[in-house]
Amino acid sequence: MGSNFRLSRRLTDGIEDLADEVVRSASHRAGLYLSSAWTEAYGLEPDTSKVMTESIRAVEAAAGPRVLPEDKRATLGKIVASLKSRTDWHLVLDRRDDDHPDHHAVVVGMIETLAFAQRDRHAGAPPTVLQAQGHVQVAANLVNWFSTGVVEFD
Structure with a gap:
């Protein structure tokens, strides 16, 4: 990812370009964390614990200022709790006439997937390469x- 030259696993054409674009569109901190996580995940001998930690930090750095602008140390847990208790946000993506899918559940589910997956923080097994x-x-x-702005606040 970016200008770091090193051996890495091959990805489907265009995927790494998309990831580079995300890094460029993100805040400096979120971009650095995401770049570090991505580079580690697709290296030849990835440290999967580092991938998880840096992925979580990237989301905290991107979502924290939007969800909890007064909290300079917003964690995924705080972000999820705030999103669950608020109704003043939505995705700009379309839904069916019956309001499915539930965009709140999609975003919260994605964040919780990251938050609860880092089992090795509490003496669990580290994630596999595929999981990372x-x-x-x-x-x-x-x-x-x-x-x-795909997650939009009213």
């Missing part, structure tokens, strides 16, 4: 959505 790669992809979507 999946989580950095979820983080990239969330960073993009909060950075570009």
Whole structure:
């Protein structure tokens, strides 16, 4: 990702370009964390714990200022709690006439997927490489959505 030259796993054409665009659209901190997580996830010998930590930090850096602007240390837990208790936000994406899918559940579910997946923080097993790669992809979507206004506050 970016200008760091190192051996990495091959990705489907265009995927890394999309990730680079997310890094460029994000705040400096969120972009640095996401770039670090992505580079680690697709390196030849990834540290999956680092991937998880940096992915979480990227989402906290992107979502925190939007969801909890007064809290300079917003964690995923605080962000989820705030989003669950508020009705003044939505995704700019279309829904069916019956209001499905539930966009609040989509965003909260994605964030909770990251938050609860870092089992090794509490003496659990580290994530597999595939799990770490999946989580950095979820983080990239969330960073993009909060950075570009796909998650919109009324």
